Amino acid sequence: PGYDAAVGFVERTNNRRYNPVLQFSPRPRNSPLVRRFSFQGNFDVMTDLQNRLLTRELDFTLFEVNFQSGDNFQIHVVPTYERLEADFEISSGVTLPNGATYRFTRHSIFAGTANRRVVSVFTRYEGGTFYSGDRRDLSLNIGIRPRSGILVNIENEWNRVALAEGRFSTHVQRLNGNVQFSPWISVANNLQYDSVSRVLGWQFRFRWIVRPGNDVYLVYSHNWLDDLTTGRRLTLNRTAATKVTYTHRF
DSSP: OOOEETTTOOOSSSEEEEEOOEEEEEOOOTTSSEEEEEEEEEEEEEEEEHHHHEEEEEEEEEEEETTSSOOOEEEEEEEEEEEEEOOOOETTTTOOOOEEEEEEEEEEEEEOOOTTTEEEEEEEEEEETTEEEEEEEEEEEEOOOSSTEEEEEEEEEEEEEEEEEEEEEEEEEEEEEEEESSSSEEEEEEEEEEEETEEEEEEEEEEEEETTTTEEEEEEEEEEEETTTEEEEEEEEEEEEEEEEEOOOO
C-alpha cells in the first residue's frame, strides 16, 4: 500500500497488513470462444500497531474475460484511502504534507494477447483522481518471438500527475532480449531507462547448466547517467561477476 514504482513510494514501518481476496470465476460450458470469466475483490488494508487505518486499497475486478486463445481483457476500479504519517516527497520538489488524508479512485482497462504468438501486445490505461489531484498512466508492451528460443520484449510506460502541490511526469522504457540456445545454455539482456533518475542501465547474464543442479553464471552490469550540463551520457558504474553452483547428491 502506498507504493508506486513510477512516482516513488511511502515508506512505513511498525504496521499491520490485511489482504483478503474474494473471487468468482465461472466457466462457460462448451464455449469455443471464452475459457473463463472472473470477478474479484482484492482488499489491501494497512494499520499502525494501534489499529488506526493508514491505507485502504480496494481493487475490484468489475469484469475479466479469458479467451480460449489465451487473450485477456479486464476492467478495474480501485477506491483508495491514504493517511500520511510524515511528509511524502512523491517527486522532486513535490511534497505531500504530514497528517494529510486522501480519498481517491482509479479506473483501469487492460487488454493483452497470448504471449505464445509471434507478436503479442499488452496495453493498460489508468485514470482518475490521485491524492490531491489526478493522474493518467499508459503502458504498452510488445513481445516478439521470431523463432523458437528467441524472445524480445519492448515495454513503455508513461505517467502524468497533476496535484495541488505540483505537476510532474515520468517515462520508463525497457528492452529485454532473451536467447535460449539449448535447454542448457541461455543469454538474457535487460536494458532500462527512466526519466526520473535519468539512468540507463544494462544487464547481461549468461547461464550454462552443466547438469541439473550444477550451473555457471556470468553477469555484467553497466549504468550510465544523462549529464544535463554536458548533454553526454556518463558511466556511473560497471560490474562483472561470476557464480558457480554445485549440487552433490548422496
